[in-house]
Amino acid sequence: MKQKEIMLNTTGVNLDQSIDEIGDEHVGTSHETPLREDAFEMDDELKMELIEKHFKEIMHVLGLDLKDDSLSGTPRRVAKMFVQEVFSGLDPKNKPEVKLFKNKYKYNEMLVEKDITLFSHCEHHFVPIYGKAHVAYISNGHVIGLSKINRIVQYFAKRPQVQERLTMQIGNELKSILGTDDVAVVIDAYHMCVSSRGVQDVNSKTLTSFYSGKFEDENVRNEFMQYISLK
Numbered sequence: 001m002k003q004k005e006i007m008l009n010t011t012g013v014n015l016d017q018s019i020d021e022i023g024d025e026h027v028g029t030s031h032e033t034p035l036r037e038d039a040f041e042m043d044d045e046l047k048m049e050l051i052e053k054h055f056k057e058i059m060h061v062l063g064l065d066l067k068d069d070s071l072s073g074t075p076r077r078v079a080k081m082f083v084q085e086v087f088s089g090l091d092p093k094n095k096p097e098v099k100l101f102k103n104k105y106k107y108n109e110m111l112v113e114k115d116i117t118l119f120s121h122c123e124h125h126f127v128p129i130y131g132k133a134h135v136a137y138i139s140n141g142h143v144i145g146l147s148k149i150n151r152i153v154q155y156f157a158k159r160p161q162v163q164e165r166l167t168m169q170i171g172n173e174l175k176s177i178l179g180t181d182d183v184a185v186v187i188d189a190y191h192m193c194v195s196s197r198g199v200q201d202v203n204s205k206t207l208t209s210f211y212s213g214k215f216e217d218e219n220v221r222n223e224f225m226q227y228i229s230l231k
Helices: 015-024 042-059 075-084 146-157 163-178 218-229
Strands: 100-102 110-122 128-136 143-144 183-191 206-211
Touching: 015 042, 015 143, 042 075, 042 218, 110 146, 110 218, 128 146, 128 163, 128 218, 143 206, 146 163, 163 218, 183 218
Parallel strands: none
Antiparallel strands: 100 143, 110 128, 128 183, 183 206
16 A cells, blocks of 8 residues: 555644644743653763764765765764753753842842843754843842843753743743742744744744733833833
């Protein structure tokens, strides 16, 4: 019997079409990053060894000459980049340690950390997302070091992501650490899966937001937006 050329899922929908629609519409399926239960049983060196092996095969299938000096080290470089850099936020051991300090100055207004450089990767095509994150909170008695906000953003960005999920993960993590609901996050980013493929729109950006506690009040939210729009 001739093998069917079109794969169908259990609902009878064209599987390739369904996969493309999920990717192009940037659909997220979970509020948490989808991870297997055994995701961290393998050590980093073994992960890099296996990724190197499989990426070498991908390059071979593409027809690239791995004997060329410029390409011969690429599989290893990609493996190290995936595990140690751009997807290092998948591993909980890389989560930044954050120390709380008493708010001795009794500063009870919002604290805003804006224009935090953000680099991530779209989980649908594994191409870059880049832009800025803007974060604010109102202390309920404790504060954290300013650089820790940047590190929290970077930790959750360094994994295959959907921007909506990334925004929520940063917001919820800050709520948990600070012990307050009064947190806001806005992300303004470019998606290479939009600009370099598909619709190929190089000008459009994506904005997502997370408002909790006092930031659900329109006046407080507007104050935050004014701060992040200042030059």
